[in-house]
Amino acid sequence: MISVFLFIDYRQYFSALYDDLKASKPSFSYRSFSRMAGSTSPNFFQYIRDRKLNISAHALSTLARSLKLGAKEEEYLETIVAFDHAKTHEEKNKYFRRILQIRGQNHAVELQKEQYDFVSHWYIPVIRELVTCKDYNNDPQWIADRIVPSVTLAQVKKSITLLQTLGLITYDESNNHWKQTNRTISTPSEVLSVAAINYHINTIELGKESLSRFSAQQRDVRAVTLGLPKSKVPELKSMIETFWSDLLSFANEMHDVEQVMQVNIQMFPMSKDDNCDKKN
Numbered sequence: 001m002i003s004v005f006l007f008i009d010y011r012q013y014f015s016a017l018y019d020d021l022k023a024s025k026p027s028f029s030y031r032s033f034s035r036m037a038g039s040t041s042p043n044f045f046q047y048i049r050d051r052k053l054n055i056s057a058h059a060l061s062t063l064a065r066s067l068k069l070g071a072k073e074e075e076y077l078e079t080i081v082a083f084d085h086a087k088t089h090e091e092k093n094k095y096f097r098r099i100l101q102i103r104g105q106n107h108a109v110e111l112q113k114e115q116y117d118f119v120s121h122w123y124i125p126v127i128r129e130l131v132t133c134k135d136y137n138n139d140p141q142w143i144a145d146r147i148v149p150s151v152t153l154a155q156v157k158k159s160i161t162l163l164q165t166l167g168l169i170t171y172d173e174s175n176n177h178w179k180q181t182n183r184t185i186s187t188p189s190e191v192l193s194v195a196a197i198n199y200h201i202n203t204i205e206l207g208k209e210s211l212s213r214f215s216a217q218q219r220d221v222r223a224v225t226l227g228l229p230k231s232k233v234p235e236l237k238s239m240i241e242t243f244w245s246d247l248l249s250f251a252n253e254m255h256d257v258e259q260v261m262q263v264n265i266q267m268f269p270m271s272k273d274d275n276c277d278k279k280n
Contacts, residue, residue, distance in 0.1 A: 001017070001020060001021075001067070002016050002017055002020045003073075004069070004073050004076055004077050004080075005073070005076060005103055007080065008080055008083070008099060008191060009080070009084065010055070010077065010080045010081045010084055011048060011049055011051065011084070013077075013080070014033075014045065014048060014049060015049050017067075018030075018033055018045060021033075030042060030043075030044075030045045030046060033045040036062070036063055036066035036067070037055070037059040037060075037062050037063040037066070038058065038059055038062035038063075039059055044059075054084075054085055055081060060077065060078065060081055064077060064078075072102065075102060076099070076102045076103070079095055079098050079099055079102060080095075080099060082095045083095035083096055083099060089194070089197050089201075092193075092194045092197075093194055093198065096116070096191070096194050100113050100116070114162050114165055114166055115166070115191065115195070116191055116194075116195045117162060118162060118163075118166060118168070118195075119192065119195035119196055119198070119199055120194075120195040120198040120199060120202075121159075121198075121199075121202070122199060122202040122203050122206060122262075123147060123151050123155065123159065124159045124162065124163065126147055126260050126262075127143055127147070127156060127159045127160065127163065128163055128168060128169060128180060129257055129260045130143045130146060130147070130257070130260060131143065131160060131163070131169055131178040132169075132177075132178055132179055132180055132257050133257045133258065134177075134256055134257075135258075136177075136178070138176070138178075140153055140156040140157050140160060141153055141156075143156045144156045148213065149206070149209070149213070167181055168180065168181055169181065203262060203264055204264060204266070206262060207221070207262070207264045225270060230273065236267065237267070240265060240267060243265075244265065247263060
């Protein structure tokens with residue numbers, strides 16, 4: 001039977017589980033799956049799969065018994081269900097960390113903790129830039145001394161190892177220097193959403209701290225409150241996207257890194273719109 005540890009989204013696990021059971025027993029049906037969870041609804045599986053229904057604690061416990069899951073497997077299943085049902089970012093973070101802990105005790109699964117760490121921690125992308133500096137002498141302390149706000153030497157060493165593991169930097173033996181790769185990280189959307197929020201929370205906090213940490217000559221902080229028709233919001237987003245693309249193109253042309261800068265852009269509503277969802 002397919003392992004629950006291969007999944008972070010329990011609905012995807014149920015879909016794969018159904019396909020697996022159906023393949024081994026052609027007579028297995030949606031109704032069969034419903035009975036395994038103690039449900040009398042013939043649409044139970046479809047509603048769960050299509051996110052029209054959240055599985056209840058009772059149905060989850062009944063299904064776990066029907067599947068004869070071990071204690072660790074059942075705990076993991078309960079945790080990914082809680083992760084899916086969590087309403088706040090804090091809850092998502094808590095359950096995701098528990099997911100990593102449980103999966104870490106199961107050696108049959110390759111963890112994605114490295115991807116999560118890279119996106120979650122603001123200083124790791126900074127270190128990725130600094131290792132390519134022409135003045136970097138392969139002493140991690142050199143990097144630790146230059147990052148603002150300060151990080152520990154241990155954090156720098158761990159980050160360099162992580163970047164190397166993820167294939168985001170590579171060591172050029174010919175000139176004894178690190179260089180960045182063009183590799184992108186393939187991270188499950190469920191993981192990325194939690195990690196990305198962590199990253200934005202951290203960088204927004206750094207932006208706030210920059211007001212007292214740096215002089216006006218060293219930073220550029222701007223804010224404006226706009227009133228506009230709803231029909232113009234997509235145009236405003238497009239303007240930001242154009243600037244963002246230009247900024248990335250500009251950054252890609254830089255070869256000799258001497259300083260690392262953080263650029264944050266935020267746009268969000270300051271008034272309610274009853275016709276719009278609160279979250280997208």
